[in-house]
Amino acid sequence: MSEEQKKPATNALGLAKSEYKGGPSTMCKGCGHDRISEAVIQASYDLDIDARNILKMSGIGCSSKTPAYFLGNAMGLNSTHGRMPSFSTGAHVANTTMSPIGVSGDGDSASIGMGQFVHIIRRNPRMVYIIENNGVYGLTKGQFSATADRRSPSKRGAFPREASIDLCGLALELGATFIARSFSGDKKQLVPLLKAALSFDGLAFLDVISPCVTFNNHEGSTKSYTHQKEMGVTFHDPHYVSPQEQIDIEYAEGELQEVTLHDGSKLLLRKLEHEFDPTDRNASFAALQQTRNKGEVLTGLIHIDMEAESLAANAKMTREPLATLMQGDLRPAVGVLDRINGGFKI
Amino acid sequence: MSEEQKKPATNALGLAKSEYKGGPSTMCKGCGHDRISEAVIQASYDLDIDARNILKMSGIGCSSKTPAYFLGNAMGLNSTHGRMPSFSTGAHVANTTMSPIGVSGDGDSASIGMGQFVHIIRRNPRMVYIIENNGVYGLTKGQFSATADRRSPSKRGAFPREASIDLCGLALELGATFIARSFSGDKKQLVPLLKAALSFDGLAFLDVISPCVTFNNHEGSTKSYTHQKEMGVTFHDPHYVSPQEQIDIEYAEGELQEVTLHDGSKLLLRKLEHEFDPTDRNASFAALQQTRNKGEVLTGLIHIDMEAESLAANAKMTREPLATLMQGDLRPAVGVLDRINGGFKI
Amino acid sequence: MNPVVNDFSIRIATPNGTGSQTSNIVIQRALIQMGLIASAKNLFPSNIAGLPTWFQIRVSPGGWQTMNPQWQVLLPLNQATIGRDLRESVPNTVVIENSDWKTADSEFEGLCRYSVPFDQLARKISNAKLRPRLKNLIYVGVVAQLFDIPMEKIRGALQTVFPGKEAVVDLNIEAAQIGFDFAAESLTKQDPWKYAAADQVGDQILLDGNEAAALGAIWGGVSVVAWYPITPASSLAEAVEKHIGRCRDSDPDGRNRFVVIQAEDELAAIGMALGAGWAGARSMTSTSGPGISLMAENLGLGYFAEIPTVVYDIQRVGPSTGLPTRTQQSDVLQVAFHSHGDTRFPFLIPACPIESFQFSCQAYDLAEKYQIPVIFLSDLDLGMNSWMSDPLPEPENDIHRGKIATDEVIARLDDWGRYKDVDGDGIPYRTIPGITLHPDAAHLTRGSGHDENAEYSESPEVYEQNLDRLARKIDGMVVDLPAPIRQDGDSTLGVIAYGTTDMAMREALESLEQKPSYLRLRSFPFHDEVESFIDDHEQILVIEQNQQGQMAQLLRMHFPQLAARIRSATYYGGLPLSAGFVKDSIEQPRRVEA
Amino acid sequence: MNPVVNDFSIRIATPNGTGSQTSNIVIQRALIQMGLIASAKNLFPSNIAGLPTWFQIRVSPGGWQTMNPQWQVLLPLNQATIGRDLRESVPNTVVIENSDWKTADSEFEGLCRYSVPFDQLARKISNAKLRPRLKNLIYVGVVAQLFDIPMEKIRGALQTVFPGKEAVVDLNIEAAQIGFDFAAESLTKQDPWKYAAADQVGDQILLDGNEAAALGAIWGGVSVVAWYPITPASSLAEAVEKHIGRCRDSDPDGRNRFVVIQAEDELAAIGMALGAGWAGARSMTSTSGPGISLMAENLGLGYFAEIPTVVYDIQRVGPSTGLPTRTQQSDVLQVAFHSHGDTRFPFLIPACPIESFQFSCQAYDLAEKYQIPVIFLSDLDLGMNSWMSDPLPEPENDIHRGKIATDEVIARLDDWGRYKDVDGDGIPYRTIPGITLHPDAAHLTRGSGHDENAEYSESPEVYEQNLDRLARKIDGMVVDLPAPIRQDGDSTLGVIAYGTTDMAMREALESLEQKPSYLRLRSFPFHDEVESFIDDHEQILVIEQNQQGQMAQLLRMHFPQLAARIRSATYYGGLPLSAGFVKDSIEQPRRVEA
Ligand SMILES: Cc1ncc(C[n+]2csc(CCOP(=O)(O)OP(=O)(O)O)c2C)c(N)n1
């Protein structure tokens, strides 16, 4: 082996990809969630991210365990079931210089966590919000989640009694600023979308279909690998270009839509069969409607709103971390209390 | 005064409208909520409802207090903040022969109650779900609710920082089977919609704009009487015809859409300016989108789905009240336990 | 009749939402401007407009701010309650009635009656549009004339209510003057009560406990506030929001060094507060009964994962929705053992605005030093009623953030671990994400079983050791918690109270012949002094505002050897506690159980 | 070597999710078919596949089903834990090792070692596709051969696991036989342990506490089940769903006389249960730690508005997420005083499957009679481990729905009111909407202050009276609650335990020279017998599975006169309690605090 071959490739920070790993996964073999962890590792490595600036946030579930299995150098908080959004919001405002990556499950977000899911979208803090969507409660052994759809039987053959939730449709209705759907089996699509999400100043929501091989990958399941391969459709291929990079891919005129993200990076969307501008909210609605009506699962960037203000901007927050403010910054100056007391004088 | 004039008018049950009242209201004078109570009284009277078959359900808030002020002969449960949906679901399944009318506020349902709101829509129990929507927390003195929109300042001039929720849009996205919006100041529209809701076997959701005169009826508020009068639009006038009644109104050909409800009653929709078929979910989406884009508030029947199954049907529930099943119905027959024990024999 | 000066209470009954609150406050403030400690209890309904409210203003030579369950002067200005108001009045109570109303003369029997044609007088108010509101000022004038409050004090009080709005003050004065003139001309003084200027006030200020606590939070360095509206806690978060931008300097770009988020509910509010605490900011949330219940699960995470935050529980009457606008001390057992599993939460119990300020300020240091959610346990009486108080004192101590595992600390410590008890006090060194960058620092904080290095573990030994360390940590907190205040008496009886019960206790003690000893608890877990106090007395009576004697129960649990001598006297009707209840409980045990 | 018959434990270590569970159960069942009480403890991780699991099967002459913390036979078939498994084994432990793995010989020092080439043997399994799963059956055969379990019992056991699937049974037997044959040919018995047919079992059945409780609910007449998945409570609701349709007759149209709803979370689950209880159906929900915390607010409404329902709390290790698959008894203080304000919730504590069935069944009568949420307080050890038990007995009592304000009752009673204490027992007559049609019946149930007629009231007297009535009502419950079980010994020591601690207690008692008295609590509030038991003994030791000695605390609170003699011994590592712990605690107090 030559000297060169021995040294692993490194990124601009001089880090090998392996340094973006976490502990060994305890997921079942073949679980979609592991593929998503890999995509996060890939995206972080490619983006030369210092993991120590990432906050890994999660709720409870198999999916919510995965932050233990990526970015081992990042700190994380495995919170309570369904409450990742509020913990993330708090952590985010405490230190807006950090980038939170929130990982949740369809049970965690669409069932018990629905309230917080809805309200974090309204609040729009800067973070990446990934739902590892398998249509079941993996960790509690295969009960239906709220994204299980009526046509999709359980392993034992029962069908969900309730209407399923399309998380992307819901996010769109609620005014989310960055909505994408992808598939844990489609790294080529997922990684650039994750990169774009990490470059976005606002809530970047990713609904990632992530089959549960143990409880929901059987025939008839609409969250299985097979189903997603058959019924998944997309309107464009995403390609992420960092601020430093040149756009070196050649496209035909009009074939490409370019979205410039907050940090100057670009998301290039190579159009496929259909015309569809994800910056146009009405078009996003239409695209979703149209595919759903056909029983298809639309993936790709579904909507992006580069105009909306994020929570920190909206709240006119300092760019310093609140977490490190000192006595001098926090405690009002001597004399202020006298003034206050004076105001209470009758 | 002649004998005849003295006697108040009565309905088919021989009840005067006053017998549909509740206790004296403790709302502020002019509060929109009181108008909604009146509409419930009117609809119940007109429909010859025996109030003892109604369950009045609510959460916490000014709005949630109103069940005390209508249908004094009905029993009710004033539950906890944001949890009316779950209490109603439980009460409903306990006795499906009763009709629950759930009353909630925008704070109660769209803030703390969002999770339960979403999930009761998925479950589709037969009930009327009214949100008395004033864009504020009335009872806790005027904080913004999640339906407060960004353009609408508080009394003290502050603007909401977060995107507002369109409850009808949300319900539609979630697959609700009956969605209407109305205005507490528009009895002519609200009463027939309520009647249709009461005749519907499934969740009939009514988002009723109901101005809070004390905290959110000032200039600039988008939940004020003035704003609703200016920006409210509707696509059709509703007219309710009970199963016994003849359709005695004359309409031009094609001017009328007729929806036959589960109990055989009909909701007649007289078309106004626009073409719009509320039984077509895509059309409902389009109508909402279109009006929202113009800053208008669409009222009227927004969507109705006569095909969907209600919870009780879906769960193959008996039509007897579970509440009155006796020992003989409930406890398994003698011998069954032996069989069960046998199954545990190794 | 000999005049009785500065020693009586006025009760004003009105429907709420009619603007009478301004008039009531004006009377209180005018008295304060006369140099009197005028305490006020606002008994308001859970409603926005139309339901009965009572406002009770007390002046006493001792300057007591306890609620006086009896009143000497009554203004029954709410037709819905007039009958009851009169019936509840003791003989000779002065009644200022609306003579435009038809009330049976018999109702007034034994009472000293002044009739005022309020509705007629109101017509004299020049500004017709504002008449419905200004009308309330007429009774202010009547009270002023009858009991000797100079009209310039009324004006002075109005100026504090409408600062800088002289035109408004003039309109109000005009209405008050109408009442004053009527009383002067048409009423003949037949009662002994009067006010006279005195020197009780000094440099005292008037504020409510919630506002004091809010300021304490600001001085304590809070920077993330997440809350959900609920009476009686809303005004605390709202006061933080009101003051923080004005008290705390912006950053060089003029941007806020804080954020206040109105959450969608209490589950989210505590989640945000804990998320912020975990990420290193000083954070808080404020709530009451239903909200504190909803926080159970997340508080358990905060406890077990050792995340600092401050939770203000402003207690109201429970259980359930209870009486949202009435006061109680009935969350004690709940907060002490909140959440499932073995937990124990420290709480602080202020008894006055200054303690509200101080304990609130201190709570942030405690939360960070001990890495735990700290509960600030106040109540509606302290939180929402206004109290005369010495000015809020500048905090004595600088902000202390406790043990932080900075990179240097990790490098220095031998084999640091997030949950390692390096110093033998049960307190580990915590990291701050983004600040602690040492290669060993990264870990996943979790509510599941974890070892000293924050790694997931299902080991029984690791689990037990961790719980034991937590217990040690919390036991150790007492050295930093506000110590109980002991005052020895001349009896074998020791009385224990806490929080707002203190006011009634102190007033009652003053009036007792034989004085029991008095220990005021100010925090949990208990100091050793609590045990020695119990040990020093043959009998212990715990006086508190809940049904079950919750603090007495907590004491019995903690001092089983002494439990037999602990009795309890409880009031739980929702009104601020009176000295009379305390006195009676001590003198002739009533509602006292073993 | 003298054989030791039917008195040892086998511990099987495997990664979870590999199908070993079937093999383990087959061994247990084969032993049962031999007439042995074979108890099993499944120590599984909070994970779906790949993490360590231990399964421990115990047979003893006494038929004890307590966990034996030591094992005499070990199958360390998980490479991730083999080192630890060997180290934790006492000398002479029999080890059945996988000879295909490289484990240092030194690790086996002092142990009795049988080497089995499992991987090689697996290749003999004819069905290649199923080999990975069937492979586990090989150790079943080895165990059978070594310890004398006849292969036809293995077959019999497989038939109970795969009823009616002879082909599957054959496949499994083939694999087991490979192990059996290998052992017969290649292993030389060097240890004393063996099984022999006996007569311990009689007509006993094998089931877990959750399934028994589920059946109790069905026999108790539950018709509305609302739940949210959580370990270790899910299997209870799932068992109701499994059995109810088969046990309860449909209506004449073939439609269900029940409904099971998987709620979106625990807040909704308890809301649905209470809504149903309010509307007159018998309802339940099941949960554990985090879920019971989330139910706090709504349970308070149920308490205060007096709504019947049954809540199953299957305790796991807390606080917070804790160890979801391990057992504890640490929600005691929380459920006793759940929710804010003054509350007290009755709870039932089963100690075996029969009590799970009976208490569960009875809970519905109690909930309806006393109009209150009743908590069924079990734990993971009872709920999820399988237990040998006498057959479930037909309930003795008919269903009783308590005091219902039917139209006749209202007409008969003088001035009925929803919350009126007509009979002096604190229990009012409740209405059922749609059933009670009397014109006076209608009212609005609420969690806010209300008078006897369910009208909103802020009156302090009304509030106090209502809380007092509630206290009376709950005090009165003891006559109907399962009484404690007392067993007098020959010592001045009295030991108190409850729930699953009972198994360890009874086994320990058997082995003690001087026997303390033993009182087993079965419910809260406490019966008078509890007080007299404490009174009768100089020292009281409460043994329980939590850190703080929560039940001891509860006892101290309730019997302050006797509190001084109550000590507590606690285990909280999450494993099922052993008799050894109990014995040690009694003999040589360890972890015993004042
Ligand atoms: C309050 C609470 N209720 C229930 C649970 C049990 N629980 C753990 S994970 C889970 C569902 C997880 O499903 P999902 O989020 O879809 O994750 P997956 O395992 O499918 O990735 C549940 C119900 C819990 N931990 N906390």
Ligand SMILES: Cc1ncc(C[n+]2csc(CCOP(=O)(O)OP(=O)(O)O)c2C)c(N)n1
């Ligand atoms: C758990 C809980 N949190 C907070 C409150 C306080 N609270 C009472 S009503 C209310 C808001 C009501 O707003 P909305 O539902 O819009 O009703 P409105 O008064 O506007 O009709 C709040 C926050 C409560 N009762 N319970």
Ligand code: SF4
């Ligand atoms: S149970 Fe399902 S979701 Fe969980 S780890 Fe296994 S495959 Fe993944």
Ligand code: SF4
């Ligand atoms: S505060 Fe607003 S919502 Fe409440 S009663 Fe008054 S007007 Fe109505």
Ligand SMILES: [Mg+2]
């Ligand atoms: Mg899932």
Ligand SMILES: [Mg+2]
């Ligand atoms: Mg509102």
